[in-house]
Amino acid sequence: DIQMTQSPSSLSASIGDRVTITCRASQSITTYLNWYQQKPGKAPKFLIYGASNKQSGVPPRFSGSGSGTDFTLTISDLQPEDFVIYYCQQTLTAPYTFGQGTKLEIK
């Protein structure tokens, strides 16, 4: 199985900051990498697919990059609603494993 490791597990930042969350795969997944955002008590929301493609309606301050084993999710100009949990997920092959999540907290 492909293991997905996110770092950091939690991150403190201020409104207006720019932050980067990293996701590493245990083997190459080319660009079969997605990002999700989850707000408390809600289902996850699909943010980015194919490592760098934004789902319709996702604000431009969100961007993804990477290929192979190393990927990043960058959020610029943090807004209050961005301080939630983010997950990466690989979809190269089943099981479609998720990272353990990164909780973004207000400093």
Added chain:
Amino acid sequence: EIQLVESGGGQVKPGGSVRLSCTPSGFTYKSYPMNWVRQAPGKGLEWVSSISSNSQYIFYADSVKGRFTISRDNARSSLDLQMNNLRDDDTAIYYCARGVGAYGGAFDSWGQGTLVTVSS
């Protein structure tokens, strides 16, 4: 508007069974792979099972293989997850999710989830 509505959750004893259902609307259901994803209380997301649009391909996480069965009926627009021999660590919110992308493993629409609690 795409909607996915799960039902069937509740409390069940260890070793018991429960059947979850997902009712889709707002899209051509028969054209999409479908998935179940779970989230234990306070924990991260865990993919559980996937079924291709025509039921030809079915996959399970090792943690549920042999105990859970995913199925779909395109004529009735339904998705089910039969869960047998339940264990304490199956306690979670279960989400159904529509699959997109090359292998259908990206989940672009999710239901609100249904809670399954396994406890004696």
